[in-house]
Amino acid sequence: MELRCRNAPALPTSKDEPMTPIPLRRLLAAFCVSLLTAQAQAGDDKVLFFGIDGFKADAIPAAGMVNLERLIARGVYTDGGWSPDTSVSGPGWSTLFTGVERDKHGVRDNTFAGQNYARYPHFLSLIEQRKPELVTAYAYNWSPLYAQMKPVADLRFDGPEADDARLVDQAETWLRTRADLDVLSTYFYGVDEAGHQFGFHSDTPQYLQAMGRADAALGRLLTAIEARPTYARERWLIVVSTDHGGTGTGHGANRPEHRKVAVVMSGAGIPALGRNTLAEPLRQVDVLPTLFQHLGVPTAGLDLDGRSRLNPQPRRFAFGRNLLANPGAEYGAAHSDLAYDPDIAGWTKGGTQTVMAYGTRPDLPAGQGHLFVGTGTGSLTQRIPLPPEAAGRPFRLDARLGTSAGSAHDARVILRFRGGEKRTAVNWTDDTGYFFVGDRYYRYDFARDRVADGYPKPIAGNWLGFDQLPGGPRDLDAGFNAGNGKAYFFKGDQYLRFDVASDRVDSGYPRPIAGNWPGLERLAGGARDLDGVLAVSGSKLYVFKGSQYVRYNLTQGDKADARYPLDLSGATWSGVQHWPLGVDTVFKRNAGVAYFFDGGEYIRYDLVADKAAAGYPRAVTAATWPGLDAFRAEGRFFASEPLGAAERTGQPLDRALYGSVPEGATAVEVEVRLAKGSGAGFPFADDLDLRID
Secondary structure (H helix, E strand, C coil), rough: CCCCCCCCCCCCCCCCCCCCHHHHHHHHHHHHHHHHHHHHHHEEEEEEEEEEEECHHHHHHHHHHHHHHHHHCCCCCEEEEEEECCHHHHHHHHHHCCCCCHHHHHCCHHHCCCCCCCCCCHHHHHHHHHHCCCCCEEEEEHHHHHHHHCCCEEEEECCCCCHHHHHHHHHHHHHHHHCCCCEEEEEECCHHHHHHHHCCCCCCCHHHHHHHHHHHHHHHHHHHHHHHCHHHCCEEEEEEECCCCCCCCCCCCCHHHHHHEEEEEECCCCCEEECCCCCCCCHHHHHHHHHHHHHHCCHHHHHHCCCCCCCCCCCCCCCCCCCCCCCCCCCCCCCCCCCCCCCCCCCCEECCCCECCCCCCCCCCCCEEEEECCCCCEEEEEEEEEEHHCCCCCEEEEEEEEEEECCCCCCEEEEEECCCCCEEECCCCCCCEEEEEEEEEEEEECCCCCCCCCCEEEEECCCEEHHHCCCCCCCCCEEECCCCCCCEEECCCCEEECCCCCCCCCCCCCCEEECCCCCCHHCCCCCCCCCCEEEEEEEEEEEEECEEEEEEECCCCEECCCCCCEEEECCCCCCCCCCCCCCCCCEEEEEEEEEEECCCCCEEECCCCEEEEECEEECCCCCCCCCHHHHHCCCCECCCCCCHHHCCCCCCCEEEEEEEEECEEEEEEEEEECCCCCCCCCCCEEEEEEEEE
């Protein structure tokens, strides 16, 4: 008997050639079987790309998206990547489907004018060009996705417009009946439609119901995949993402609520890492290279802006290693269009910045690689969790900072340690405010503009009833004076009501925040661990937690207003965008002025003009807040000096911050502050390096 397999040499059968010994024949037979099996399974790498138009990450828990949650539990989810700055569907889907950013694919809006799909085609068209043996399909019911982008696929479903039921029926049918199907790109219209009609918010029932319908559609497709006769040997990669977010009933602005996008990857090549565990969030431009690596589609010559994220690794702390993600602006593409405000991998944006290549403009330094460039006033920030054993260890932050020659711009680097003693501030009277730090407090005399004599004092024994708080009378999260003889203080998941006249906590307190302050549960992490409360009037409060805040109405319903939370940004609190991850505390000084504090700095906010005063943030010092020593955050806050006129040479200069990690620090925050003043040129930064030894 002659035993052969394709691509294997024939066994000798001529009487003039010796027969192969039996053990070798068996070995060769096993090799042939293995080779044939591998060839049979060459088409077992499969992809489902499920796009949901206009779905917001912060509404996922309220929408009860059980199928999406199942994918997240088995895979990886991030919501730190941003869509293009013109946050509408045209540029969002173009970025997802082409793997390049707006300044390459050319789509700025839903007219699709300026499109460059000839150079950067739809990913299904690229598969047809580069691996045509794969069987591809799309099901779209927003006409520009097929009429403008013109994807080439073996199976196509074009519309009808907005009919999600028919679209899902067709997609499910393909999955159940086409054993040869390799790639399915499908789309859900109704969430964006509900957002435009009723609102893009987690407290909008119609929007949540639409998200629930999208999740049910996803569940049908997942069930169809698992019912395939060949499912046991197939390796499915499931990707779920969106084109943009929204506020109110619209989107399209350059603000976090419109630009933040969730990306979920689950299945083959994706470990079970859960929510937001990556140092560099998944980005829209990462989807295409990830799909192509999984499918074995070559990417050489495509000029993509993202990276494959197969087999992602969680952020890991290591002594003696640079802890920053994307420290030298090398993740992703460089840009030249100053009208484009791109996402920057690994960094949270506050204000406008871009990434450019050295020497691409005469007002940038010569060199190799990329650098961070400020195009407005703001910051790039990263927060890195710290293990307890980091306490007391030496740290060093190095950076290269500079500005264009002769300019009025500035570049600084700032480091803050989070954790340890909590700080909060409460306005008490026109002349007095109280500042709480850990287990003590200061009384500030605004008339004399200094801390009153004899302070700080212990909270215990001086604020009767505070000992009832969990953990005792220390580390208050937030507080405010309601102006009606009552003040409120918050700690963890509890709060107190304090009677000003009797100078003690009212009976029956503390009480849980949840249920007594309706709407605060919409904040990330729920109704607990607040950062500050700004009481701007007898009825209106702003409650801050992390990067979010809600507006709360004490008199009309005693609940948070609809369509909150929103993000802390230049669009909502102009001039406070330097601190996009949140603040330490905030309080109202009088009817016209409020103060925000973060680390060892503060911002004076003009409540009438609704923007920060010029020249802020500023350092808390003996000159700016006399006697308020604990708010200087000494040993927990470090900042490089502003660049002097003689240092603005057009070349980057070395800067370093160093010290020891303080006790109780749970995270470290690095901020690159790039302030573009008037005139030509730019501030820039590169080569950030944070190490704890």
